[in-house]
Amino acid sequence: MRRSVIAAAALALGLTACGTGTDSARRGGGDDTLVVGATAVPAGEVLTFVRDHLAAKAGLKLEIKEFTDYVLPDTALQEGELDANLYQNQPYLDDFNKTRGTDLVPVVKPYLPPMGVYSRKTGSVTALADGATVAVPGDTTNEGRALKLLASGGVIGLRAGAGPDATPADVTANPRHLKFRELDAAQLPRSLDDVDAAVINNNYAQDAGLSLTEDAILVESAKDNPYANLLAVRRGDEDDPRVRKLAGLLVSPEVRAFLKDRYHGSVLPVTGG
Template sequence: MGTKKISILILGAILTITALGGCVSSKTTTATKNNTSVKKQVVKIGITGDDHNVWDKVKVTLAKENIDLQLVNFADYIRPNMALSDGDIDLNSFQHYAYLNKFKKDHKLQLTAIGETVFAPLGIYSKTLKSIKDIKDGAKLAIPNDATNEGRGLNLLQSAGLITLKTGAGNLPTLKDITKNPKNIKFIELVATQIPRSLEDVDVAIINSGVAIDAKFNPVKDSIFLEKASGDKTKPYINVIVTREKDKDNVLYKKVIKAYQTDEIKAFIKEFYKGAEIPVF
């Protein structure tokens, strides 16, 4: 084979490899339909816990628009925001406004909410007690150790009449803001996702709705006291879909919001969760 022919073959191989390389993208996949190639746009969304029933339905809707929504599961409340900021995922959906605002301030992240989903009421749970009236002097109570959920939990305890907080403590009170604790409750601070497993070792526990559902609890039936939606006080605890600030107007991500905020999804949430999660769109 002549030198000229070899050169042409090598050049052709390089061009072929280059062309193939150009088809690979973190934002697109290629599927075949009716013997034709169909490019799908990929959106990676971070979630926590094992419950993704709603997102499975959203995936089906988006697939009809050639959008491949990929769920990326995280075991804690820290990594989903860090992964989003680093560009490892495109969106996340696991947190409320209060948590997002504090987290991005503490970590200096450029993140923003672009859509609202549900209000998930916080609850007080017990393996042994049937009512908060049964809580005895010196009871051990597990409470989330992150600032926003701990503050929310303390406000819940105040509304249940178990403690009194300092006037003006706001949405983020700490244990130091407790001015009255008539039952001498002993607080045990734990990572929110670990609290259900602590129920064997404590008398009562404050558990996020999503975490409770993952632990096979029904917040409406199994809690001994449940947070109520109450207008402006509810707003900080509405769950949101989040992206990077630079991507807040991304047309593709807006399609994800639109696919979530439908009458079909709203009806499913009401039927499936029966008050454990309340749609707000």
């Protein structure tokens, strides 16, 4: 599937997001509430914990807008319908800024949601049958991330220097003759009955009731991992006092404890934020 088609599908899906921005969320609206966009899990749950347990004491009013895709949270932020968002990683943000002409910047990186490979047909990536079909995210950086994860498991090899935008064209070794099916990331859990394995982003896996620690047959390493989720804002808003308060809360001991207790290793606090 061409990425332009995938992007269009993601945009159409995202139109059903839970709140895509309102006039009250725009800057200059006379309300000091910080409006933050997020996907439901884990970002939405983390922000809900902050809102319900930490924000008032810190003097922060927090409103959460949940989205079902990876496109609208950034377009809504760029257009001023949000003050910040929490859901993406640095490679994705860099690619989004480059391809969409946005000017969004990171503030803090509170946690890492490792990617996993899941299957209902095999218990190991090394047991994938010859010619097996593996579903991968179709957007640029998540596809490259998925291929690198498969390479780390020894089932494929990538050309030297293949970066976060790697595609199946960069696969240089494929002894099992795997076939790759590019899908919108949100569709991957539903593909498990139709493919031999799927490489699924953490948030969509959790939405589907999949456990990284119990169900994944291959898990991304946390060491030197560039895919920590980040709090993003429009350039120039990094020092907004409300943003700084939220950034501090996201790396607080209370949030770190919440991550450990709630996700049991499926979402990892990032040392140093």
